[in-house]
Amino acid sequence: MFNPVDARPDLISIEHEALRRWREEGVFERLRAQTTGGPAWSFLDGPITANNPMGVHHAWGRTYKDLFQRFRASLGHELRWQQGFDCQGLWVEVNVERELGYTSKRQIEEQGLAEFISLCKQRVLTYAARQTEQSIRLGMWMDWNDPADLLKLRDALAKDPATSVTINGANGPISGPAEQLIGRLGTPEVGGSYFTFSDENNDLIWTFLAKCHERGWLYKGSDSMPWCARCGTGISQHEMTEGYADREDQSLYFGLALVDRPGEELIAWTTTPWTVVANVAAAVQPSLDYELVEFDGRKLWIGASRRAAALGGGAPRAKLLETRKGAELIGWKYRAPFDALPAVSEALGPDGAAHRVIAWDEVGSQEGTCIVHIAPGCGSDDHKLGVAEGLPAIAPIDESGVYLDGFGNLSGREWHEVTEDVFTHLTAAKSLLRREKITHRYPHCWRCATPLVFRLVDEWFISMGPLYEKPRDHLTKAEIDASLRYQIMAVVDRITWLPEFGYERELDWLRNMSDWMISKKRYWGLALPIYECTACGKVEVLSSRKDLEGRATAGAAALEGHTAHRPYIDEVQIDCSGCGAKVARVPDVGNPWLDAGIVSFSTMRYREDPEYWKRWFPADFITESFPGQFRNWFYSLLAMSTVMASSEPTKTVFGYGLVVGADGRAMHKSWGNSIEFDEAADRMGADVMRWLFVGSRPEENVHFGWEAADETRRRLLVLWNVYAFLVGQAASAGWKPKGSSATAKGRSVMDRWILSRSAELAASAERSFTAYDAYSAVRRLEEGIDELSTWYLRRTRERFAPDAPAADRDAAFDTLHQALLTLLRVAAPIAPFLTDAIYRNLASEGLADATGTSQAVGGAELPLAAAIRAGEAPGSIHLLHWPSAESAPWRDEVLEASMDRIIRAAELGRSVRSAANIRTRQPLARARVVLGVSGNDEAELREILADELNVKIVEAVGDASGLFERRVKVLLPKVGKRLGGSTQAVMQAARDGVVEFLAGGAVRIAGVDLAADEIEVQAVPREGQHVAEDDGLVVELDTTLTPELISEGDARELMRAVQDLRKLAGLRREDRIELQATGAQAPLAAHSAAIAAAVGAEKIQDVDRDPAGEEWRRGSVPLSSGEATLAIRRVTG
């Protein structure tokens, strides 16, 4: 027997209960055990940043990850079940700094790196534990570390890195000093999630970098880079995503006094006042016109096209003195307002002697003054231009954005707080012409939102190689060998990108990206294994920690017992292989995408177990949200796999969009549209969340909110309802799955139909999941729930009644039981909690011992129903094989097509009734139909339709032309050209039906002859006919009402009214009643037996007046003879 079921499920407690059971019964471990040895299906998890609690946006991707893994496991595949945490990088530092209240790098160094790095590690462990708990709550099945172990490691590390700790390893307890154990997280012996700060991860990146160096791709570049003064680090091109925001700035027009043309000035424009001190040159466009104007006592050179704009409101006062081409200005020398500053005269000579006008093609005619202020120390283009022109560079600020010495009263102050002083100085120097506020797009730090500046820095890059000016298929092998860029593209070609546009987007990124900046002047991250000799300049890149230990000639002791992080690794020195001098590591740390990109090697035992690596690499599947990842994880994964193995890292990349608020805007706490993961899990539940996500189109953003969740929950409640019905009826009828032996053959049409639909569902969902199209699977599942509930169950309901014929009832129960189980098994990867809870109850009779299950259950050899009968059903739906093989024999496509027609015909019939104003409860004598359904089931299908339409008989007719009149539709695309100007008149006449039919199918309309193939004769219902048509399907109702039919209709009306009263009275199906009625003599006389049976009445009385007594529930019902009144009461005992 099944356990009783609530009408309204408490989804949240069902989920907690399932989590508890999975844990206690080791369900996941059993799934792993039973799939071991199966064909490999390799999923590679993109690491989640362990820096904060998980958000609902993570839940979307994690749902995909989980469902495809569950699906593959149900097909018998062996999986690795390893997920990963991204651990190193600026974002962790930023949060730790915030916790400490730090605002600059200096404070970190004062505190000491060892302490700071330890805090970074602790933070990662804190949130790895938290995210582990949250992911488990989401139902994500992975080889998780015990969160308590992670916290234990954290606490030990905080106390003393050398503390010995014992945690759960892959094969039992494992012990070691805390810091060293942390470095071994994710290894085969420790098991669990991978952590990108692990020894193996960092070590393999060294290998990668050494390979790049061997091939000559690694170099130190000096460039003007976007720089975050707060973080004290350069920002790489990869990190510029979403780094732009509108910003209001002060722009200024300022004069540069010409040396050889006394009294004349060049007017330059800039939006960055802080860079004016670094001015070295002024660039003009040689082909543009420049004008010298007299204005308020000054003589100013301005681009002709910008004169009015530059002078603002005073423009009309200007007097034109002279016009010259830009080319003529080139070489003019000038003095700038800050030439007296020591740092400036040191760089440019006394009085700024090096200032001159230069040519630059990029100068446009639509901005500023067409004279561009050039500061090679403060801008990327400026820097390039400066190099080309042989100009000196002035780099005024340090890594914190503070002015260096030699800049007068600016020295020691931050770049963004000197604007007013610059204006004051320019005004005093009689240079300032005008200032105005402008808003423009400006780059900001993606982590801390500080506006960026451009700074001259030395950074390390991996060269992407040349970009050729010809199509890729014209490149020679030598050209490709010389360019990592094209090698990666070749790898991109071999990957299946979902959605398809991902392919183009990745190629586009590769075409456009410049060299990969891999260094950061920070603390918490990969220690770059780069050793640059200060004596001879030789650069060496070490390939592993072992390599370093072999080469170390000083400081090795400091590193001992520590992971390869700062500050310990900074102590180690090697002897330069060129000149023998002592060399220390460059202090920079690595770009964090290096950490995530190496995981297809570091987590797949690339070094210690090549056989294992070959089995799992390349991955079959990766999935991440695509905004950003084309330049980040996808890119680094591709680049590193290309360099390390010349292979694609994965066969399929599946990208999905963003989670936004219900209003379509990005989630923001202050906008009130933000939902935390924990809140969502507690209120809507994980299954609803998962279903909502998977039912969304991956290429578009999900609008996530409570209303959408309610809509999703409603769908799942329908499923629950079917289940609750089955359990409730089984209790009443005493049905058990064990006694059932029904097979598909010989069952009723309805039974065979729903089983066939179940088989189709399993097969089509398998196809969808295999193609990573979970969206279609959800759509099909929702259709399946609908079919099961609103067609199968609604039409079959009465067969489950306790007093229904036993054999047929048995078949109905068995059919519903199997159809429901099949649907649940298809839905299980998406909604793992609810489906498992229902399964457990539906299979409760036949559950095997916890250990006695095997993979074969639910396959073709041992169908689930047989396993339940044999007491061999596994304890969880997630241990069953995918149901398509076992359900395949149920398939009957002809029947499915026929039933489709019947369902549609029923809808047409209801439409006819509605139009004729005859309610469905009123029986009619006859329906005539053109069905287009044939075969053995035709008669039974017609009976279903008759019952559904409440007609005595459904008569199939071959031709329904008598019910319709001809209407001519002119085929405009065919005749429009020929008709020309008379088109409108012909169309109007055709609409009015003024048509003359000619021989051979031709017609004459509005005086124009149209051939048979130029028109289409359509059938529209004849006036007064009760008929509806759709796609060749015709339903006509005979609406003649005889006294017998009316009386029967009244009887139905009466039953309905009594049922309503029963419901109002809160009676249950098995309760018996007594009925008294007034004004319903005729139907009672003719149909009392049927009424009594339908409403469960033991006694029916036709009375003159309502009975007295409070126990009676009263109501009324309109009958053909007038209003009747009713009263019922429950018969007790």
Place this chain on the structure above:
RNA sequence: GGGGGGAUAGCUCAGGUGGUUAGAGCUCCGAGCUUAUAUCUCGGCGGUCCCUGGUUCGAGUCCAGGUCCCCCUACCA
């Protein structure tokens, strides 16, 4: 700044190569069905197809100009 996409019902979106009554889902209203249902069925309300002009017998669709939004990309002063 460059490149791409879009603007259609209150909301989310469909509407090959132009064809005359512009559709679906959700919402709302009405009716129907129903002692499993919050489901479902039928019907209704709801549109200046962003604006202006053009081509055409005919334009949501094609062309030109404009306005606004989104995505990708970019340190132009």
